[in-house]
Amino acid sequence: MVQFDNSYARLPERFYTKIAPEEVPAPEMVLFNAELAAQLGASDWDASVFAGNVIPDGADPLAQVYAGHQFGGWSPRLGDGRAVLLGEAVTEHGRFDIHLKGAGRTPYSRNGDGRAWIGPVLREFIVSEFMHAAGVPTTRALAAVRTGARVQRERALPGAILTRVAASHIRVGTFQYFTAQEDVEAVSVLADHVRARHFPEAKGTLGLYEAILAAQARLIAKWMGLGFVHGVMNTDNMAVSGETIDYGPCAFIDGYSPKAVYSSIDRQGRYAYEQQPSIAHWNLAQLGSCLVPLMEVELGSQAQAIDALSEVLNRFPMLYQAEWRRVFGAKIGLADAAEDDVPLVQDLLALMAQDGADFTNVFRGLSDGTARDWLLDREAFDRWSERWEARRSADFAAHMARANPAVIPRTHRIEQAIEASLAGDDSLALRLVRVLSTPFDLAEADRDLIQPPAEDEVVAQTFCGT
Known part of the structure; x- marks a missing residue:
């Protein structure tokens, strides 16, 4: 069981807005970080929790407010426009934010839909877990779920939510x-x-x-x-x-x-x-x-x-x-x-x-x-x-x-995993997470993942997914 102690929620009210995630129609687990879940006490959480449909005991959901320079231009009010901080888990390893990314609209959404689609969710899960394994300080991925709803970008795409874990946000x-x-x-x-x-x-x-x-x-x-x-x-x-x-x-x-x-x-x-x-x-x-x-x-x-x-x-x-x-x-x-x-x-x-x-x-x-x-x-x-x-x-x-490292999250491989997931096949995403969890030790059967992209596989641009 997660032991929550929500210190950010005890800061003055102008630091955030208390808000619950918007419910989704059909949560479905795609990726789950069992090792991290055990450290946090979240091993018993299922897709309904990671989708925001069920709020765990002790959580105190909120959206944080912040500003920022974006590409050098000043934006005086940004904030969690598509994310909700469930709360802070206190463990023997330290204190960690548990954050649902793609959890729906908040007061900081700025006319956005507050949602994420499966592509950016898979990318962040794969890359952040590799970074952790490679010894880079990073947020981590606890779970990725499909929501059962579609989100509109250039086309309608399967909605998803990432559960992100961080020292803080x-x-x-x-x-x-x-x-x-x-x-x-x-x-x-x-x-x-x-x-x-x-x-x-x-x-x-x-x-x-x-x-x-x-x-x-x-x-x-x-x-x-x-x-x-x-x-x-x-x-x-x-x-x-x-x-x-x-x-x-x-x-x-x-x-x-x-x-x-x-x-x-x-x-x-x-x-x-x-x-x-x-x-x-x-x-x-x-x-x-x-x-x-x-x-x-x-x-x-x-x-x-x-x-x-x-x-x-x-x-x-x-x-x-x-x-x-x-x-x-x-x-x-x-x-x-x-x-x-x-x-x-x-x-x-x-x-x-x-x-x-x-x-x-x-x-x-x-x-x-x-x-x-x-x-x-x-x-x-x-x-x-x-x-x-x-x-x-x-x-x-x-x-x-x-x-x-022998192997890194090659962009063309991530894109292949996303395309396969859109077609209902999550096996490449699961394989990448497995192999990249030990990036310095590569099995012979996985040596194909060290290859740079062929000419027709090069991904020249990546996108933020909002």
Whole structure:
């Protein structure tokens, strides 16, 4: 049984709207995370709970309000437009939000239908569970259900709901909403809540800001190490906990390009692969602006507050670069990557970009001797390899074993799973979830999943599903 203790629901009423999920006609389980359910105490929940038709004892459903910069443009009031926070489960592993995504209209729906269709639900389930298995801080997927209703997008599609689990759903945009309202009291309450929930060791507002920046530096470096492109790094999609949240038009790079963009709505490449660290820095600057009034109280003047926050913010590139070196150092088998090793990694990436070589298979191939096979300019790789062999650790393979997955959620495979599901066959989705739960250990029978897309399988654009 889930033990609920709903701390967010005890915050002032202007933080949310109490609202129950809208019922659906015929809930049907598609994917279920039994291991996670056991950790949460939700093993006895069935499709009717995951669809929102039955509210479990102790839950206190609500929709959170927040704002955000979306592709750089300011939106003063967003919020959970198609999601409901059932409540917070308290377990021996910590406190976790249980969130129904696609649960119907809320006061923040902005003329949307509040629903999701099966495609984005399957994508988020598959990708978020892979990210967890790969060691990336992330929201997780507990269940995916069909609703028995149709939702209208370009065409009528089967409705679905994802049950998402997170350390919390508090975003940079949550702080921005109250700052825009000039509600300093709410910003202060929110900061205290975030500190208590996520960063209890942080001292004061500045310590909280430092902790959030460090968490984001670690997160983005891990994204980069997997060739992950989030696609919508809006401030309302940046969780202050340091978890990856909101898998919309995301994708993993096949043929490497630092300018890789997949999102159909990112026409200017704002959130391209290579831009993600600088966008994180920009988003964190927006958070810093929200904290100025709190620091002003602590330090006595606005000028001092801005200087102190700016000093912390300006450390982000250094924090990120240190994390990037650690991540990519491990990917090439270095136990203690130093600044002098950065050109070695960058030169390999440049060679991969020149050839459009497969990101995952080249790095995985460094440990099994197949990296050269994935490149066109093999003589250039041989010259690079001589430098690498002179630098790598004696036990380089051990360092690389947990840094380079054998298999990733290839976008074309996810699309194939979605199309099969639309035809009533969920077997590929189930297979992807199974294989990607152990991405560093691949059975021979699943080696077909490491292959990049054939020319007629390439998926050039991904979509958010709203």
